[in-house]
Amino acid sequence: MRIGLIGAGAVAPYHCAAAAALDGVQLAAVCDIDAAAARRAASGCPDAAVFTDHRAMLQSGVVDAVIVNTPHSTHLPIGADAAAAGVHVMVEKPMATTLEDCDRLVAACENGGVALTVGHIQHYLPEKVAAQRVLETGELGAVRMVRDNRSTDYRPGTRSPWFFSPDIAGGGALMNIGGHCLDRSLWFGGGRAVEMLATTVNRFGSAVETDGAMMLRLDNGVAASIVVVSDPATRSDLLTVVCDGGVIEIDPRHGTTVHVDGRSQLVHRTHPDDIQTAFTAQLADFQRVVDGAAPTVPLAHARHVVELVLAAYRSAADGAAVLFDGALI
Structure with missing residues (x-):
């Protein structure tokens, strides 16, 4: 499973280390609007591509699944874009900021035939x-x-x-x-x-x-x-x-x-x-x-x-x- 990490914030190193530790998982790409932050997050995986636009990453075909580690209100639009591209989705908590957006995210993943999980780390x-x-x-x-x-x-x-x-x-x-x-x-x-x-x-x-x-x-x-x-x-x-x-x-x-x-x-x-x-x-x-x-x-x-x-x-x-x-x- 080729993982794309979208958002290189505080917990990005944990996600990257998790991908490196698991068999059958590869950190294939890191995306952040701050290119320097994306490069830092990807530094431990020299083969990982770096993007500043998640849509470009999805269109590149280098990922099978994404971890959405971005501001809360962006979980729906980014998750929906991934689902439309046939890419599996894990979003950090909260699932979204409204119940309507939670339901739209579920529907988008169902319509795209992809898996959806929410990262409740507790x-x-x-x-x-x-x-x-x-x-x-x-x-x-x-x-x-x-x-x-x-x-x-x-x-x-x-x-x-x-x-x-x-x-x-x-x-x-x-x-x-x-x-x-x-x-x-x-x-x-x-x-x-x-x-x-x-x-x-x-x-x-x-x-x-x-x-x-x-x-x-x-x-x-x-x-x-x-x-x-x-x-x-x-x-x-x-x-x-x-x-x-x-x-x-x-x-x-x-x-x-x-x-x-x-x-x-x-x-x-x-x-x-x-x-x-x-x-x-x-x-x-x-x-x-x-x-x-x-x-x-x-x-x-x-x-x-x-x-x-x-x-x-x-x-x-x-x-x-x-x-x-x-x-x-």
């Missing part, structure tokens, strides 16, 4: 995989509650300007970092959300929200709380899963700990290669989907994450909870 991170394995044993009983605390930095100047454009990014901290939190909270909670109550805060003169809180009720009764805070004194990335028989704490800085009746057991210790391991596993999953397998992250789940971010914005604007059953909101 499902491949070793500390999250270790927690899911514990839950699958049933030893802790049912999940009752999920708490997710994340820090970020949404001060203007700390990241590319497009992150602060509502039209291009589709939102701020909740669309970006909150998307990861929603993804993993739904995954460990084991259901779909039926109620959302949210608050957003715009600080630093930002045009998009810099901070936010989301309270969710899932269709199986699980409660999930998510808080994203920008630029706190103490950084955090702690996911807590409360079960009938114990508590799982997941922190990528330390690992995954199971605590039962006053005793703790470390079931995964953080390793420096964990992030790269996740990106390699994600690309291997895409490779299997191209070969006809079902994706680890269903498209309906990826769409639901976008649905929930939009519900959070609506709840914050109206000052009230949003109830929904999967219909467009």
Whole structure:
């Protein structure tokens, strides 16, 4: 499978290393509107072609599949162009910035007869995989509650300007970092959300929200709380899963700990290669989907994450909870 990477941003090196690590996968091209950035990303693969226009890359015939690692609102048009060219598509999260665009992307790939996956990296991170394995044993009983605390930095100047454009990014901290939190909270909670109550805060003169809180009720009764805070004194990335028989704490800085009746057991210790391991596993999953397998992250789940971010914005604007059953909101 000849891969074309579209977008040479922060995670591009992980995608490139993943392609180099897998049998049957080749990084054939890198495309970015900044030619120097594209050349840097391709530097580890001397045979990779460099492009500054994704349409030229698609027309060249050098790729069988693409990874779309570009600003959020461009996922649909670039993915649709790839599908029209008969090229398989993996888009980074979020799937798109509107539900209509999510549906258009799915339709474009179906019409083009190509595979589509969404890069929700949380499902491949070793500390999250270790927690899911514990839950699958049933030893802790049912999940009752999920708490997710994340820090970020949404001060203007700390990241590319497009992150602060509502039209291009589709939102701020909740669309970006909150998307990861929603993804993993739904995954460990084991259901779909039926109620959302949210608050957003715009600080630093930002045009998009810099901070936010989301309270969710899932269709199986699980409660999930998510808080994203920008630029706190103490950084955090702690996911807590409360079960009938114990508590799982997941922190990528330390690992995954199971605590039962006053005793703790470390079931995964953080390793420096964990992030790269996740990106390699994600690309291997895409490779299997191209070969006809079902994706680890269903498209309906990826769409639901976008649905929930939009519900959070609506709840914050109206000052009230949003109830929904999967219909467009």
